[in-house]
Amino acid sequence: MNQGFLPITKQEMKERGWEQLDFVYVCGDAYVDHPSFGHAIITRILEANGYKVGIIAQPDWKDKKSIMEFGEPRLGFLVSAGNMDSMVNHYYVSKKRRKTDAFTPGGVMGKRPDYATVVYCNLIRQVYKKTPIIIGGIEASLRRLAHYDYWSDQLKRSILLDSGADILSYGMGERSIVEIAEALDSGIEVKDITYIDGTVCKVKNLDSVYDAIILESFEELKQDKRNYAKSFYTQYCNTDPFQAKRLVEPYQEHLYVVQNPPAKPLSQSEMDRVYSYPYMRTYHPSYEEAGGVPAISEVKFSLISNRGCFGACSFCALTFHQGRIIQTRSHESLLEEAKKFIWEPDFKGYIHDVGGPTANFRAPACEKQLTQGACKHRQCLFPSPCKNMNASHRDYLKLLRKLRELPNVKKVFIRSGIRFDYLLADKDDSFFKELCEHHISGQLKVAPEHISDAVLTRMGKPENSVYQRFCKKYKKINEGLGKKQYLVPYLMSSHPGSTLKEAVELAEYLRDLGYMPEQVQDFYPTPSTISTCMYYTGVDPRDMKPVYVPVNPHEKAMQRALIQYRNPKNYDLVLEALKLADRMDLVGYDKHCLIRPKYKENGGYPNRYSKKETEKIKPKKKKTIRNVHKKKR
Numbered sequence: 001m002n003q004g005f006l007p008i009t010k011q012e013m014k015e016r017g018w019e020q021l022d023f024v025y026v027c028g029d030a031y032v033d034h035p036s037f038g039h040a041i042i043t044r045i046l047e048a049n050g051y052k053v054g055i056i057a058q059p060d061w062k063d064k065k066s067i068m069e070f071g072e073p074r075l076g077f078l079v080s081a082g083n084m085d086s087m088v089n090h091y092y093v094s095k096k097r098r099k100t101d102a103f104t105p106g107g108v109m110g111k112r113p114d115y116a117t118v119v120y121c122n123l124i125r126q127v128y129k130k131t132p133i134i135i136g137g138i139e140a141s142l143r144r145l146a147h148y149d150y151w152s153d154q155l156k157r158s159i160l161l162d163s164g165a166d167i168l169s170y171g172m173g174e175r176s177i178v179e180i181a182e183a184l185d186s187g188i189e190v191k192d193i194t195y196i197d198g199t200v201c202k203v204k205n206l207d208s209v210y211d212a213i214i215l216e217s218f219e220e221l222k223q224d225k226r227n228y229a230k231s232f233y234t235q236y237c238n239t240d241p242f243q244a245k246r247l248v249e250p251y252q253e254h255l256y257v258v259q260n261p262p263a264k265p266l267s268q269s270e271m272d273r274v275y276s277y278p279y280m281r282t283y284h285p286s287y288e289e290a291g292g293v294p295a296i297s298e299v300k301f302s303l304i305s306n307r308g309c310f311g312a313c314s315f316c317a318l319t320f321h322q323g324r325i326i327q328t329r330s331h332e333s334l335l336e337e338a339k340k341f342i343w344e345p346d347f348k349g350y351i352h353d354v355g356g357p358t359a360n361f362r363a364p365a366c367e368k369q370l371t372q373g374a375c376k377h378r379q380c381l382f383p384s385p386c387k388n389m390n391a392s393h394r395d396y397l398k399l400l401r402k403l404r405e406l407p408n409v410k411k412v413f414i415r416s417g418i419r420f421d422y423l424l425a426d427k428d429d430s431f432f433k434e435l436c437e438h439h440i441s442g443q444l445k446v447a448p449e450h451i452s453d454a455v456l457t458r459m460g461k462p463e464n465s466v467y468q469r470f471c472k473k474y475k476k477i478n479e480g481l482g483k484k485q486y487l488v489p490y491l492m493s494s495h496p497g498s499t500l501k502e503a504v505e506l507a508e509y510l511r512d513l514g515y516m517p518e519q520v521q522d523f524y525p526t527p528s529t530i531s532t533c534m535y536y537t538g539v540d541p542r543d544m545k546p547v548y549v550p551v552n553p554h555e556k557a558m559q560r561a562l563i564q565y566r567n568p569k570n571y572d573l574v575l576e577a578l579k580l581a582d583r584m585d586l587v588g589y590d591k592h593c594l595i596r597p598k599y600k601e602n603g604g605y606p607n608r609y610s611k612k613e614t615e616k617i618k619p620k621k622k623k624t625i626r627n628v629h630k631k632k633r
Contacts, residue, residue, distance in 0.1 A: 022074045051181055061123055174263075195208075282300070
């Protein structure tokens with residue numbers, strides 16, 4: 001029975017009549033009881049299975065008393081950095097500190113530490129020496145084995161070792177957390193819980209480990225970056241729950257980190273159950289005075305219809321975290337959730353999103369995946385769509401039509417991203433037409449990421465010709481509807497494989513398009529992606545061939561500036577880039593030029609005038625300078 005929010009203080013625990021909790025969940029985010037937040041799902045699942053759970057949100061990591069609020073839990077501590085890796089949450093790709101934190105009351109930055117999972121676990125260990133600690137969430141999930149850490153620029157051990165935790169639950173965690181809880185509740189010692197799918201454990205010998213692949217040792221990984229590339233690709237090829245082997249990473253002093261195969265995907269009824277728990281659907285009322293938790297605004301009137309992604313972009317960690325097999329909720333479950341918020345006073349008639357990692361993935365790529373898993377050495381969409389792939393959008397279209405018909409709903413938006421090559425693979429244009437007619441408002445955001453096929457290949461994205469075909473079809477459909485709607489392309493600079501030559505090609509494409517993006521994503525090397533492996537090792541782990549990697553901050557700044565070459569602040573960087581790329585033909589007054597020559601006689605500035613206007617200005621400027629010198633004499 002729903003008794004409101006789970007307790008966050010000892011007083012609230014006692015009001016429920018509880019003397020001791022089974023689990024204490026320590027989290028780097030503020031407490032938001034909404035299914036878009038990992039801590040909400042895990043704690044509600046445990047509650048539904050009869051366990052008493054309390055939450056310590058954003059404890060003061062400098063004071064060990066902050067994690068003693070509830071005393072020692074009967075079964076263990078659960079620790080997560082939050083919905084984001086704490087380092088991504090804190091820093092831009094430039095490693096400059098962000099100013100706000102959307103997952104903290106009032107958006108205040110600094111309420112969680114760097115490397116939050118490790119810090120929280122060490123804080124717990126100062127007080128509770130032997131209490132089991134289970135870590136999870138995206139930070140732990142993507143650092144479960146040895147990984148390159150961009151912020152310290154070094155190879156780090158498994159987070160399981162640095163944190164001192166006992167078990168790591170990776171992926172979404174619904175299955176594994178219940179199995180861990182049941183094992184602890186039955187009296188099994190935490191050191192003996194080494195067998196659960198979707199978990200990582202540490203052992204002193206391999207007597208109980210079977211059917212495993214032995215990876216390169218941590219010492220070997222540090223000695224040669226190519227060893228890391230090989231190890232990483234072995235991990236990448238073992239992310240499927242039906243085919244994956246156990247992976248063993250040896251460390252010194254007879255210590256092994258063992259990754260069990262991923263947990264099996266949830267069935268549709270299991271997915272429905274996860275989203276049917278009695279969430280309060282907002283942040284804890286104690287945050288009201290601080291202005292609430294900003295992150296809720298993006299998800300309060302949105303629906304998560306699927307999880308998993310078979311897009312397999314090189315720079316994305318979804319393959320490692322959620323896997324490639326799509327899991328979906330039923331129409332009934334989604335409609336039921338929508339009915340919970342469409343009558344709320346602040347609902348303005350707009351459902352902000354119906355999607356997931358990729359909005360239009362509403363079914364597994366093919367039927368084989370449900371019993372045999374995803375292909376180990378073949379991607380569903382890259383380099384071209386698999387002939388066995390099911391690209392039908394009929395189910396998604398039916399869902400959107402039902403949501404549009406709900407009372408008090410004016411419009412249903414799709415904001416979580418459309419995979420355009422998958423959309424083109426569907427021979428039926430019904431969804432494409434209704435997407436343009438009903439589900440966007442003036443513009444559609446898509447992610448071609450780049451236009452150079454050499455870079456796109458490294459990104460795991462389709463050739464530029466596919467995007468061009470999509471653009472033409474999008475324009476044609478909108479013209480047929482009598483609508484004037486635009487495409488907003490997401491672009492990425494400095495991805496491995498991109499030299500200044502490819503960066504200039506992208507700038508030329510934008511020039512011809514007549515578009516300058518307001519935002520540009522500089523490639524961010526986050527843990528457990530193929531692109532990050534390329535960034536660190538200089539080779540593509542898929543073929544072990546060398547890859548050019550822009551690692552110098554100044555070169556990265558030049559590549560970024562080229563995408564926004566019209567911005568006067570970027571003039572010097574663009575000019576320098578064009579010189580280095582031997583493309584000074586793009587400096588001049590012709591239409592094909594990116595920038596105009598620099599006028600040097602007065603100290604230099606980007607010339608924003610035409611050639612004729614410049615000639616008028618120059619004498620006046622020179623005369624003024626001469627007069628100043630005469631006066632000085």
